[in-house]
Amino acid sequence: MLVDAIRHRLGWWMDNPLLRKELRQRMRSGRTVLALSLYLFIIGAVAFVFMYVNVQGQTLLLQPTRTADLFTFLSYLQLAMISFVTPGIASGVISGERERQTLTVLLTTPLSPASIIFTKFVTSISFLLLLIVMTLPLYSIVFLFGGVVPSQVLAVFGLQIVTLGAIASVSIFWSTWLRRTGWSTVFSYATVGVFFLGLAVAGYLSDNIANHSPDQGVWGMVSGICYSLNPIYMQASLEASLGFASPVFHQSIVSSVFSVVQSHDLSSTESWLSFLYLYMGGSALLLVSCIWRLRPGTFAVLRKRLVRWLLR
Amino acid sequence: MITTENLCKRYGKTDAVRDLNLDVRAGTVFGFVGENGAGKTTTLSILATLMLPTSGRAFVGAAEVTTDPAAVRRMIGYMPDVFGVYDDLSVREYLAFYGTAYGVTAALIEQRTKELLNMVSLEEKADDYVNALSRGMQQRLGLARCLMHDPPVLILDEPASGLDPRSRIEMREIIKGLRQRGKTVLISSHILPELADMCDEIGIIKRGALVACASVEVVTARANGHRQICVEVLEGGLAMADTLARHHFVSDVLTCDETRVDLLFAGTERDQAELILDLTAAGYQLKTFREVGGNLEDLFLHLTSEEQAAEQTASALAGSAAGQMA
Structure with missing residues (x-):
């Protein structure tokens, strides 16, 4: 029974007309091919330059610890790409439909608001997922020289995919609640800015206050919360817990991130699991609010049905 | 086929629709006339399940729009007064998308695409991109889109607005053809003579209330x-x-x-x-x-x-x- 239900749902997703249309529209344009090629080229070039500089042209000198550094570097580059590109793609998915005046017709089809929102969510992250998957062969260079094992890569990718989902949810939230794509884009980038930079600055300031305040414990806790909500620090936390805690980026931002993670004891499994649960829960809440917003009667109808079912 | 009972819609202090009672019989073309802002689009939006009424009830067939919107959506083909199209799709893909959304099988989609494009005189444009079509062609395509799942009821909100005289006449002829197919059509316009030619009954709405509702013959006689x-x-x-x-x-x-x-x-x-x-x-x-x-x-x-x-x-x-x- 359950298997049949799952198969039915999967079949529906595979045959979801909106999903097929969105993927077709998104993937067949020349811009997509160009963007994919460009990204792969840039990441490839960065990986090559990084390795070349580290071994000064002699690949035999490459040490496994250095490939771990390369992995850390590439993973941060990828996180930066996710934070920049996702709002650009997802912040117009609903407001764009509204501006093109196609949303009204879409809402009169049997496609439910939930299926519309989830399809938009899936198609928004699909391009980024493709970018991430495409870079896997580059990461295989890292495996080739040792220092990192596939399970570690998958763990970091998992955290990045959750972050990607959260950014997409925030962007879809603004796109659904605001009428104009322009405003939605501004608010999406602003939200990402708050989570990536604002929380880092707030954590840093709280740390400084804690060092000069009698309420050291309180301010220390505030800075810990700020860091533990920040994807940059939580990726460092995960990487530290996986054994990449001593990167060679001396005096760099990445090394300072790692030192903050160590000083606040954030590299525990509980820390990044809490982060994952919080981000996934937040994303789910935002998407549910989008469903409600898309067709305001959705919940009223569900309530009426429930009452009718109870009275029966 | 379409019934409203004391339908009301209020935006703040403004009554967009006031105690509207409509009864559109199956297989007829009902013209819904009123000035801009009279409440036509609001009424049609409620019937198309895009909006909830403040009070009152509306039915399409036996399905009530607020309690069973899914059934209503399957029964209607809705064409809003202003609508956009997906630029990166061909005419064929556009119709197939909506057909699939309504659960129409692939074989039937192919057959209906052919029939409907022939009906709206767009068979030669089947593989053209939708954004390459003129406004009149897009309106006709919109009408074909409404018919992809073969609904018994069509709700058309000013389908001829913004069209040149030739396109208006073409649109009118297509709608007349729909009556022969047995469809129930609720069509709105702010031009009464335009509707008189193709409608069986006409309802005139003013400030959200129905001020007149009668057959075209009665209205014409009164006009005379x-x-x-x-x-x-x-x-x-x-x-x-x-x-x-x-x-x-x-x-x-x-x-x-x-x-x-x-x-x-x-x-x-x-x-x-x-x-x-x-x-x-x-x-x-x-x-x-x-x-x-x-x-x-x-x-x-x-x-x-x-x-x-x-x-x-x-x-x-x-x-x-x-x-x-x-």
């Missing part, structure tokens, strides 16, 4: 009772205006000068012939005696201009409709 006549004479126009004002079939003298009198005539064509004889017998040298303006347009303006007049006319139309039905 308010024909505007222009009488031109060589001289003595002012005196003739006095004479005309006393005539029992002249409901009002609109303007007059020494050579021309404009009046509203409430009689039949025979009464009109007799009036010409009377004026000639009274010594007026008539130069012209002609009807001016669109009758239905005049009626529409009359109905939507003064509330009291509208109420009187509404009761008169209701009486006529009841008489006709009896």
